Amino acid sequence: MILLSGNEAVARGAWEGGVILGTGYPGTPSSEILENLSGYSGLRAQWCPNEKVALEVGSGASWAGGRVLVTMKHVGLNVAADPLFTLAYTGIRGGLVIAVADDPGLQSSQNEQDSRHYGRAARLPVLEPSDSAEAKEMTLLGFRLSEQFKIPVILRLVTRISHSRTPVFLGRRSKPASCRIVRDPERQVMIPKYAAVRHRVLEEKLEELALYAETAPCNRVEPGRSGEKIITSGIAYQYCREAAPDAAYLKLGLVYPLPRKLLRKFARGKDKPFLVEELDPFLATEIRAMGIDIRSKRKEYGLGELNPDRVKNLLANRAEKVPPPSPLPGRPPVMCAGCPHRGVFWVLKKLKLFVTGDIGCYTLGTLPPLSALDTCLCMGAGVGQSEGYRRVLPPEEGRKVAAVIGDSTFLHSGVTGLIDIVYNGNGGVVIILDNRTTAMTGHQHHPATGQTLMEEAVFPVSLETVCRGVGVKRVKVISSYDLPALEDFLQDSLDRPEPSVLIARAPCVLLKGLKKKSPYRVEADKCVACGLCLKSGCPALSAGEDGKVSIDPVACTGCAVCAGICPVSAIIR
Amino acid sequence: MELNVMICGVGGQGSVRASHILAEAAINAGERARVGETFGAAMRGGKVSSHVRIGDVYGPLIRERSADIVVAQEPLEGLRIGQKFASPQGVVVLNPAPVYPVDVSTGNAEYPPIEEIEKTLRGLAGKVAVIEGTRIAGEIGNPRSMNIVMLGAAYGTGLITFDRQILLDVIAAAFKPKFKEMNEQAFLAGEKACRDVLR
Numbered sequence: 001m002i003l004l005s006g007n008e009a010v011a012r013g014a015w016e017g018g019v020i021l022g023t024g025y026p027g028t029p030s031s032e033i034l035e036n037l038s039g040y041s042g043l044r045a046q047w048c049p050n051e052k053v054a055l056e057v058g059s060g061a062s063w064a065g066g067r068v069l070v071t072m073k074h075v076g077l078n079v080a081a082d083p084l085f086t087l088a089y090t091g092i093r094g095g096l097v098i099a100v101a102d103d104p105g106l107q108s109s110q111n112e113q114d115s116r117h118y119g120r121a122a123r124l125p126v127l128e129p130s131d132s133a134e135a136k137e138m139t140l141l142g143f144r145l146s147e148q149f150k151i152p153v154i155l156r157l158v159t160r161i162s163h164s165r166t167p168v169f170l171g172r173r174s175k176p177a178s179c180r181i182v183r184d185p186e187r188q189v190m191i192p193k194y195a196a197v198r199h200r201v202l203e204e205k206l207e208e209l210a211l212y213a214e215t216a217p218c219n220r221v222e223p224g225r226s227g228e229k230i231i232t233s234g235i236a237y238q239y240c241r242e243a244a245p246d247a248a249y250l251k252l253g254l255v256y257p258l259p260r261k262l263l264r265k266f267a268r269g270k271d272k273p274f275l276v277e278e279l280d281p282f283l284a285t286e287i288r289a290m291g292i293d294i295r296s297k298r299k300e301y302g303l304g305e306l307n308p309d310r311v312k313n314l315l316a317n318r319a320e321k322v323p324p325p326s327p328l329p330g331r332p333p334v335m336c337a338g339c340p341h342r343g344v345f346w347v348l349k350k351l352k353l354f355v356t357g358d359i360g361c362y363t364l365g366t367l368p369p370l371s372a373l374d375t376c377l378c379m380g381a382g383v384g385q386s387e388g389y390r391r392v393l394p395p396e397e398g399r400k401v402a403a404v405i406g407d408s409t410f411l412h413s414g415v416t417g418l419i420d421i422v423y424n425g426n427g428g429v430v431i432i433l434d435n436r437t438t439a440m441t442g443h444q445h446h447p448a449t450g451q452t453l454m455e456e457a458v459f460p461v462s463l464e465t466v467c468r469g470v471g472v473k474r475v476k477v478i479s480s481y482d483l484p485a486l487e488d489f490l491q492d493s494l495d496r497p498e499p500s501v502l503i504a505r506a507p508c509v510l511l512k513g514l515k516k517k518s519p520y521r522v523e524a525d526k527c528v529a530c531g532l533c534l535k536s537g538c539p540a541l542s543a544g545e546d547g548k549v550s551i552d553p554v555a556c557t558g559c560a561v562c563a564g565i566c567p568v569s570a571i572i573r
Numbered sequence: 574m575e576l577n578v579m580i581c582g583v584g585g586q587g588s589v590r591a592s593h594i595l596a597e598a599a600i601n602a603g604e605r606a607r608v609g610e611t612f613g614a615a616m617r618g619g620k621v622s623s624h625v626r627i628g629d630v631y632g633p634l635i636r637e638r639s640a641d642i643v644v645a646q647e648p649l650e651g652l653r654i655g656q657k658f659a660s661p662q663g664v665v666v667l668n669p670a671p672v673y674p675v676d677v678s679t680g681n682a683e684y685p686p687i688e689e690i691e692k693t694l695r696g697l698a699g700k701v702a703v704i705e706g707t708r709i710a711g712e713i714g715n716p717r718s719m720n721i722v723m724l725g726a727a728y729g730t731g732l733i734t735f736d737r738q739i740l741l742d743v744i745a746a747a748f749k750p751k752f753k754e755m756n757e758q759a760f761l762a763g764e765k766a767c768r769d770v771l772r
Contacts, residue, residue: 001600002600003593003596003597003600003606003608107611131607131633160609160633160634163609163610163611164607164608164609164610164633165593165596165607165608165610165633166606166607166608166633167600167605167606167607235632238631238632238633239631239632239634241631241632242630242631242632242636307632307634307636308632308634308636309636309637326653328649328652328653328685329649329674329676329677329682329683329684330674330676330682331583331618331619331620331649331650331674332619332674332675333584333618333619334618334619334675336618368676368681369675369679369681531679531680534678534679534680535679537675537679539618539675539678541678542673542677542678543678543679543680547680
C-alpha cells in the first residue's frame with residue numbers, strides 16, 4: 001500500500017489496464033496524470049496541441065484496438081466536445097477512458113462547470129471516484145465497461161480527488177491488445193445514413209448500462225443506524241461520512257446512467273433520502289425526473305467547493321451566508337521575480353492599451369499593481385476578441401486594442417484567431433508571450449519547445465514562420481526584457497492597416513537549466529523613494545520605512561526590468 | 574488515533590513536500606493517512622496549505638477548529654489558517670519570519686505585527702510555540718531546510734506518536750543523499766526547540 005494522488009492513481013490504473021497510449025493537453029488539476037503515465041514502460045504518453053486533437057488521436061488508436069487514456073481539465077472537454085459527441089455514436093474498439101478534472105472552488109480555472117452534464121448530453125457513462133484507491137479501480141473499470149459496451153467512458157475527477165493523496169494497493173499490468181486496421185464504414189464513417197442507425201444503437205447501449213448500474217459493485221448501499229438516508233457520490237461521499245457517520249448510504253460510483261430500481265428501493269420508507277452532491281444539482285434533477293422523492297441542498301451550496309463543515313450545514317438545511325472578506329492582506333499568486341511577462345505588461349500599461357488576453361501565467365497581469373490585462377474568456381480567445389473590438393470601435397478607439405497570448409495557447413487555439421484577423425481583420429497587433437514552455441500548469445512541453453513528454457528531441461514549430469505562413473507580413477521577435485524595443489514596435493504597429501505580430505521571447509525563469517544572472521541592488525543614496533519600480537509588481541522588490549526600495553538578492557534573477565524603469569538610475573548591478 | 578496536522582506557508586517553502594513526508598511516515602508506521610493539498614495557480618508566491626490526516630478518517634480535509642497541530646512556515650499564513658482550523662486544544666508551531674505579499678511590499682496593505690499574530694493565535698489554540706525555523710535552518714547552513722526544522726518542531730509537540738526514526742528515514746529518502754545529515758540536524762533542532770518552548 002502506498003500513498004498516491006488521485007492523478008497518480010489514474011495513471012497507475014491506466015498502466016495496469018494495459019493502456020498503450022495516453023494523450024492530453026495540460027490543465028490544472030489534470031496535468032499530472034499524463035506526466036505520471038509517461039514514467040511507466042510499455043506505453044507512450046504525449047501532449048497534443050489541444051484537447052480536441054488529443055481525443056482524435058485517442059479515437060484513432062482505439063479504433064485500431066488499443067486501450068487509450070485521454071486527459072484534460074473540465075474546460076478542455078469543451079474543446080474536445082466535437083469529437084466526443086460523435087464518438088459516442090461510433091463507439092470504440094480498444095477501451096477509451098477520458099479522464100476529466102473539474103475544479104469546484106476555482107483553484108485554477110475560469111469557471112466551475114460540472115462535467116457530469118457531458119454524460120447526459122453526449123450519452124456517455126460517467127464514473128466518479130471518491131479517493132485515490134477508487135480512482136485507480138474506476139480507471140480499470142472504465143476500460144472494462146468501455147470495451148464491454150463499446151463506448152467511451154468519462155472518468156470525472158475534481159481538484160480534491162486529483163490533488164489529494166490517499167492509500168492505494170498496486171496491481172500488475174495486463175497485456176495490451178494488439179492493434180490492426182479494421183474497415184467498418186457503417187460504424188466509423190458518420191454520414192447521416194449510418195449515424196441515424198448509430199444513434200439508436202447508442203440509446204440501446206445506455207439502457208443496457210442503466211441495467212448494469214442496478215447491480216454494479218461501484219454503486220453500493222451501506223447500512224446505517226440513525227435512520228437517516230443519504231444518496232451521494234465522489235468526494236461528497238467522504239464529507240458526508242464524517243458529517244453523518246450513522247446514516248445509511250447509497251454511494252454512486254456510476255453517476256450516469258443511474259440505477260432507477262436501486263434508487264427507488266433505497267428511497268422507500270417514510271424518511272426521504274438526502275441527496276448530497278458538489279456543484280450542480282445533476283443527480284438531484286435526474287433522480288427527481290424518475291419520480292423519486294428526495295431532499296437536496298439549498299442553492300447556495302451549489303457554488304464553490306464542499307467540505308465537511310459545509311456538508312454538515314447542508315444536511316441541516318441551514319442557510320449559508322457569503323463570508324465577509326478577510327481583513328488580512330491577501331496573497332494572490334504573482335508573476336515570479338524575473339518573469340519575462342512583467343516587462344511586456346509594463347510597456348502595455350505605459351501605452352495605455354486595452355489588452356485582450358487568455359489563460360496562462362500572464363493572466364496575472366490583470367492584478368494590481370500592473371492591472372494591464374483587460375479580458376480573459378477562454379484559451380485562445382484574446383486574439384479573436386481583439387479583432388471583434390476593432391471591428392466595431394471607432395478607429396481612434398480601436399487602435400488601442402492589443403491581444404496577448406502564450407506560446408502554448410497560441411498553438412492550442414490562438415492561431416485560428418490570427419487567421420481570422422488576416423482573413424477578415426483590420427490591422428491590430430497580437431503579442432505572443434513566448435516563454436518556451438507551458439508555464440502555469442508546471443512546465444509541460446508543447447510543439448514549439450522541441451521536446452515531447454517522453455523527452456524526445458523533435459522539430460520545434462516556429463511561431464514566426466506560422467504567423468508569416470498565415471499571411472501576417474509584420475512579424476518581429478524581440479526579447480521580452482528589451483522594453484524600449486517592445487515599445488517602439490508596438491507604437492509603430494497601432495495605426496497600420498495590416499496586422500502585426502510581436503513575439504516577445506524569453507524563457508520562463510523557473511525552467512530547469514536556466515542560468516541566473518547576478519542580482520541587482522539599489523544605491524540607497526540615489527533612490528528617491530518614488531515607488532515607480534514597485535509598480536512592476538516584482539516580488540523581489542520591497543520598500544522600507546523611508547520608502548526607499550531594496551532588492552532581495554536571493555529572489556532577483558538579474559532581469560534588469562526594474563533598472564530600466566528607475567528614473568534616477570539607482571538600480572545597478 | 575486521529576491526528577490532524579495543517580501545514581501552511583508560501584509557495585516555494587516546501588509545505589506540500591513536508592506534508593507528503595509526514596503522511597508517508599504515518600503509513601510506514603502502520604497508520605492510515607490522507608493528504609489534501611491546496612495550492613494556488615502560480616508556481617511561486619501564492620499561499621499554500623496542506624491537510625495531513627492520520628488515523629481512521631474519511632475525507633482529505635480537516636474540519637474547522639480541529640487541527641491538532643498547525644505548522645505555520647510563515648506567520649501571516651499561520652494566522653489565516655490558524656483562525657479557521659486551529660483546535661482550541663491544539664498547538665500552533667509558528668515560524669516568525671514573514672514573507673511579504675506584494676500588496677505589503679508595495680505599501681498597499683499592512684502586514685500585521687508578529688506579536689499581534691502570536692497573540693491572536695494564543696487566543697485560539699491551546700498552545701503556540703514560536704520556533705525560529707528560518708533562523709535555525711540558516712544556522713545549520715541550508716535556509717531551504719526550514720520546512721524540515723518545522724516538521725521537527727511538529728514532532729516536538731509530542732502529538733505525533735510514532736517513532737522519530739520512521740520520519741527521519743522518509744526525509745532521507747525524499748532528498749539527495751548529500752542532504753541527509755543536514756536534514757537530520759534540522760529536524761532534531763526543530764524538535765528540541767519545540768520541546769524547550771513547550772516545557
